[in-house]
Every structure is written in C-alpha cells, then in structure tokens.
Amino acid sequence: MCYGHQRSLSPDDLIPSRNPRSQNDNTSVVEDLRGRLAETEARLERARAREAELSRRLEEMKRFVSVMEILENYLKRRLHEDFGIGKDIEISYAHP
Numbered sequence: 001m002c003y004g005h006q007r008s009l010s011p012d013d014l015i016p017s018r019n020p021r022s023q024n025d026n027t028s029v030v031e032d033l034r035g036r037l038a039e040t041e042a043r044l045e046r047a048r049a050r051e052a053e054l055s056r057r058l059e060e061m062k063r064f065v066s067v068m069e070i071l072e073n074y075l076k077r078r079l080h081e082d083f084g085i086g087k088d089i090e091i092s093y094a095h096p
Helices: 020-083
Strands: none
Touching: none
C-alpha cells in the first residue's frame, strides 16, 4: 500500500483556532445546519397543525355518522311500528 498520496496533518489542521479557513468553513456549516433545522421545525409545526385539523374533522365525521346511525335505527323502528312490518324483515335501501 502506498501512503504517499496523502498529505500529512499539521498542528494548524488539528487546532481550529489556528486555522481561520477551517473556522470560516465551520461557521458556514453551522449556519447552514441552523437554517435547515429552522426549515425542518417549521415543516414539523405545519404538519402538526394539519394533523390536528384532520383529527378534528375525523371526530366531527364520526359524530355525524353516529347521529345518522341513530336516526336510521329510529326510522326503521318507526316504519316497523307504523306499518306492522315484522321484525324479521330487513328494510334495505341502495346507498347513493
């Protein structure tokens, strides 16, 4: 194996305070990461708000379905009572 193609490290490469170029690179990397973190946090906040809205709408739809089922059962019972239809006969209708 040949190690001649790699340059050796100097103390300036290892100590950030002695290497201003490395310090500038680190600063720009940190700024970039902070920007990306802020974007990610903003997306997360929007996703949480969307999730809350969808959860609210789902609960609203569940309540609506529950009310419709109660109404359907009530109307079936009234139909059975009013027209003397036997309890063993199921009244069905086509869903739109």
